[in-house]
Amino acid sequence: MTVWRTARPWVTRTAVAAVVVTAYFVLPLDHLGPGRPVLSWTVFGLLLTCVAGLLLRQVRHVLTERPGTRPGLAIALLMVLSVHVFAAAYYALARQPGEFSGLRTRVDGLYFTVVTLATVGYGDITPRGQAARVVTVVQIGYTFVFLTAAATALSQRVRGVVLGRTGGRG
Template sequence: MRGRRAGRPRADRHAVLPWLVRGLIAVAVVAAYFLLPLDQLGPQRPVLSWVLFAALLTGVAVLLLRQIRHVLLDRPDSRPGVVISLLIVLSVHVFAATYYALAKQPGEFSGLRTRVDALYFTVVTLATVGYGDITPRGQAARIVAVLQITYSFVFLTAAATALTTRMRDMVVRGTDRGRSR
């Protein structure tokens, strides 16, 4: 049989393409984080920095809520797993860029000097590990850390819960279909 291997259906090009596009978007987010001139933010342009931070976080939150709504309404045409994953990647990089910009201001952070440090601190904070090698010292850095913890608790937890609900429903439907045959 042409196009089939060991009873498995041939991968549909239309099913693979959205995953490929979203993978490229994730790579673009990471590349942008490392390539954008973040040194121009922070103490040089504090108002722009805070406005960008607020706008990006608000945008990601709205998009996350939209995906959660799609799951709750059980919209079969949506792909929340991929979109939510991308939005989580984006939110991590928004916080990392903010920490990096804040670290340019003396006294805000101890131990945070590079973009990798900022990304590491963001992931460690997201995971609630807190090794203590990088610490927010200034009030602005501490406020952003509290915002990240709250943001993660509210939006990312809701998104993860929606995804697990969607996955569980898909497994149950698949099991029910298998029994009815």
């Protein structure tokens, strides 16, 4: 039973991450985009706001060393979710002619999100239209504020667990 207790958090994390990735590839994103701009922008804004709020909540839990919480698990999964929200937005935007060059598939959307997040910028996918550029700027700002705070809190949490300062795991 001890092995399961140790492995269970990792199995849970892997399963939830797999669900997020699978959902990205199977959700009907073709219903979003240029044909339904109000719905598309509303869904994008609501998802980002929810994920940002949940990330900030988890960061607060780390900073206050709130007992009985598992912010490590939540932060990692929320970071994965935020990457997929931006990837879905890019994929939906790419259906509008002139918004992107080089972005045609969901994998392209995910790739562009990660390349932008990592500030690599290979140049093979380029935001050309104003909406694509706005979402890219939003992603960069979101990364600076929310994902940086989340990554810092996550590393602080891991450091605390390794040094034995917190009672929780993950």
